[in-house]
Amino acid sequence: MKILILGAAGQISRLVTRKLLNETNHSLVLFARNGAKRLTISDAGREEIIDGDFTDSNMVKKALEGIDAVYLNDVNSLTGVKTVVEAMESSNVKTLIAASILGIYDEVPGAFGKWNERMVGRAGIQHQRQAADIIENSSLDYTILRLTWLYNQTGNEAYQVTQKGEPFEGAQVTREAVARLIFDITQDPAGYAKTSLGVSEPNTNWAKPSFY
Template sequence: MKILVLGATGATGRLIVRKALAEGHDVVALVRSKAKAEDLAGAELVEGDARDPAALTRAIAGCDAVVSSLGTAMSPFREVTMLSTATRALVGVMERQNIRRLVCITGLGAGDSRGHGGFFFDRLLLPLMLRKVYEDKDRQEDAIRSSALDWTIVRPMVLNDKPARGRIKAVTDLSGVHGGTIARADVADFVVQQLTTDTWMRRSPLITW
């Protein structure tokens, strides 16, 4: 399978690219700067802005699926629009090109997963530091849900850089869920798995250890 990865130079995105290549997929990475993606050996690099439909159209040519691991920095005061703008552009390009499979990472706290992060995350980190980011993640998810694509929205618990455990708990029933963590490497494994299965098609699993 040939896949386009957005956010490929992020900490999780790099692992997704490497995992996909290791699984035998062909990978195209849309990056702002090829110089910052030189370590993504084996991936085809296309330079451009993920919010630009023309750049997305160039990058997606010949692809079978898209993985979005776009992220953005904390923004306590300034409005955030990058995630939703890029996702709306991506959905439009995918629908025009008849490419249906999209796996997108958002995060704990988006949509109906809000309120399941534990005291520190729910009462302090999200409202004080991440509120603007998560408002845009909600708009991002809305754009995906209203599309005609075959989507999976992946919501990881708080990310860490520990080695993968190879054991992932994926749930949509969040009763009793109050925080947790997961390694970026396990998230990458889960995301790549979704490219060849419809287990979580049109669903939004929260994943944790």
């Protein structure tokens, strides 16, 4: 399998890259602004860096050549999301994993839901919902990851998921766990197709994350 990572310089993307290199024989295309300066190749036979902006349709289409699956680390740019979706559709690349945030379906109950909305802001949540709508209205076999509040803890890869339409559970999750989930999806993309998953750490149903 050949995987394109858009936003490859991000923390989660770097963890995903390392995990895929260590635990599979997949090839990776690492796409990032100033990627040559920000990224280092550890396996020249399996990695390629592309300097680019994923709002640039021609660059994205070129990066998609020979690609089987795409991980999009950032959906903040609606133009970028639309560009990626349209480029994938025209290139007949179907598998998209995209990282978003919790709360876009008003699915977070109780005190934590109120805290989250206060911290993120209604406008920010609605913006992320628009990005999700673009993806969900596409022909792609997408998996949207609605991530709760992130922190780092080496070795902690515990995650749980909730489906769209279910109440969101969990106030925090490690970036390492998110990387593990993304890895798991790449091993069985069909099993996760057309889903929007709430992602959190088990047993963290609190009013706010432990680090706040």
